Amino acid sequence: MGNLPGWRLSVALACCTAVSTVSASDWLQWRGPSGNGISTESGLPLKWSATDNVAWAAPLAGHGVSTPIVIGDRVIVTSQVGAGVRRPGNHPRLVQGGDPAAAGERALPAAAAGDKTFFAVEAFSHATGARLWEYRLEAEGTLTPVHDKHNLATPSPASDGSMIVAWFGTGQLVAMDLTGKPLWRRHLGREISPFDIQWGHGSSPAIFGDTVFLLCDHTPASYLLAIDKRTGKDRWKADRGQGRASYSTPFVVATPSGAEVIVNSSQRVDAYDAATGAPLWHTGGDNRFPIPVPVFHDGIIYMSRGYRSGPYLAIRPGGRGDVTGSHVVWSVETGAPYVSSLVYANGLLFMANDTGIVTAADAKTGERLWQHRVPGVFSASPIAAEGRVYFVSESGRTLVMRAARTVEVLAENDLGAHLVASPAASRGKLFLRSDDRLFAIGK
Numbered sequence: 001m002g003n004l005p006g007w008r009l010s011v012a013l014a015c016c017t018a019v020s021t022v023s024a025s026d027w028l029q030w031r032g033p034s035g036n037g038i039s040t041e042s043g044l045p046l047k048w049s050a051t052d053n054v055a056w057a058a059p060l061a062g063h064g065v066s067t068p069i070v071i072g073d074r075v076i077v078t079s080q081v082g083a084g085v086r087r088p089g090n091h092p093r094l095v096q097g098g099d100p101a102a103a104g105e106r107a108l109p110a111a112a113a114g115d116k117t118f119f120a121v122e123a124f125s126h127a128t129g130a131r132l133w134e135y136r137l138e139a140e141g142t143l144t145p146v147h148d149k150h151n152l153a154t155p156s157p158a159s160d161g162s163m164i165v166a167w168f169g170t171g172q173l174v175a176m177d178l179t180g181k182p183l184w185r186r187h188l189g190r191e192i193s194p195f196d197i198q199w200g201h202g203s204s205p206a207i208f209g210d211t212v213f214l215l216c217d218h219t220p221a222s223y224l225l226a227i228d229k230r231t232g233k234d235r236w237k238a239d240r241g242q243g244r245a246s247y248s249t250p251f252v253v254a255t256p257s258g259a260e261v262i263v264n265s266s267q268r269v270d271a272y273d274a275a276t277g278a279p280l281w282h283t284g285g286d287n288r289f290p291i292p293v294p295v296f297h298d299g300i301i302y303m304s305r306g307y308r309s310g311p312y313l314a315i316r317p318g319g320r321g322d323v324t325g326s327h328v329v330w331s332v333e334t335g336a337p338y339v340s341s342l343v344y345a346n347g348l349l350f351m352a353n354d355t356g357i358v359t360a361a362d363a364k365t366g367e368r369l370w371q372h373r374v375p376g377v378f379s380a381s382p383i384a385a386e387g388r389v390y391f392v393s394e395s396g397r398t399l400v401m402r403a404a405r406t407v408e409v410l411a412e413n414d415l416g417a418h419l420v421a422s423p424a425a426s427r428g429k430l431f432l433r434s435d436d437r438l439f440a441i442g443k
Helices: none
Strands: 008-011 054-059 069-071 074-081 120-124 132-137 163-167 172-177 182-185 207-209 210-216 222-230 234-239 250-254 262-263 269-273 280-283 295-297 300-304 310-317 330-335 344-345 347-354 357-362 368-373 383-385 388-392 397-402 409-414 424-426 428-433 436-442
Touching: 069 424, 120 163, 120 172, 132 172, 132 397, 207 250, 210 262, 250 280, 262 300, 295 344, 344 383, 383 424
Parallel strands: none
Antiparallel strands: 008 132, 054 436, 069 074, 074 120, 120 132, 163 172, 172 182, 207 210, 210 222, 222 234, 250 262, 262 269, 269 280, 295 300, 300 310, 310 330, 344 347, 347 357, 357 368, 383 388, 388 397, 397 409, 424 428, 428 436
C-alpha cells in the first residue's frame, strides 16, 4: 500500500488541483447517489438519436462495461486496454431460441493475444467531453478468464466526491484524488486469494461514510471486506465460507439500529453490521448467478435475485437470524431479470428482462400490474427521474416510459451503439457508455 511507482498520468488539460463538493447532481457510484438508480435531476433529455441531442461523444482508451460516474465537472470511466483471456467452451447468451446478434447481444471486442494488459481510469469534461487525464495500471498476475460479453474492467468506480476508488477483475484496487494522482493501491488477488469466479469478477466497490465495502464471493475464498477509504487498510473481514459465488455489489442501508450491508449471493441474501462485520440476518435460497443489487425506499429493501426469471421480494431490515418468516413482506417466485436490477418510482417497481419484457409491480404487494414487450435484451439496470423510467438495451435503444400504473411509452431512442453498461444522470445530461465510447446525451 501507499504511493507506489509505476503509474502513468497523462494530463490533457491543466488540473493540478481539484476541489469538489458533493452535490445531488453527482452520480458517485453504480446506480447513482444512493445506489437506488434514482435521480432527482430535472430537465433530463427525453428524445435523441445517433445524430440528434448528443452533446458529445468521446473515444475511450480501451473496452469495458463499467458505468461512468460523475463528480462535479468530471465524468470518470474505467476500461481494459490490451488482451484478456476468454473462458474456454460455450458462452451462454440471454437470448434463448433466437438470434442473439439480431437482438444486439454480442461479444465485447478483444485486443490481439500477446498484447500487454492495462487498466485505465479516465476523466472527461462534463461540458465538452475533453479528456482531462488518464491513469493506467498494468495488470499483474494471471488474468482471470471471463465471459466474452465483458472483461476485467466490469466493476464500476465509486467516489465520495473528493476521491475515486477503482477495482478490477484481477483483484487490483486503486484510490486516487480528482486529478488522477494515486493515494494507495492494493492487490487482493495476491494478498488474500486469487480472483477466480466463473465468467469473471463483476462486483463494484461501495462507499458508505469513510468505509469502502468489497464483496469477493469466489471459488478459492468468499469474503466481505471493509477498508478505510483514506488509507486502504482493513477495518474488518467477514469470511463467508467456500462454495459461494456472486457478481452483485454490496448495498448499504441505514436503519435505526445501525447501517446494514446487504449481499446477494448464490446461497442466500445476507446482511452484516456495517461497523463490525458481524452477521445479522439472512433469507432466500440458492440462486445460480446472483447479479442484481437491492433498492431501498421508506424502510423497505426491494430486490431480485437474478438468473433466468428469478424471484423478487421485499424485506424489512433490522432482523436477526433467518428472517424469512418475520421480515419478508412479500415474495414473487418468478419473473425478475437475469442481470439488471429493479428501480422504484411512484410506489411501483420497474424491471426489464433478458427477453425484452418490461414489468411494473406494486411495491406494497409485489402484484404485477402490467407487462410490455419491446425488441432487444437488457443487461443495463434502469434509472428513474422526473416520473420517467429509462431502460437501456444492448442494441443501443433506450425506452423511456412513464412511471405509472398503466403502460405509457414516452420515447424510443436509438443511439446506434452497443450498450451493456447502466446509464448515469447528472446536470441535465444522460451518460451512456458503449464498448469503447462515452456519450453525453442532452444539451
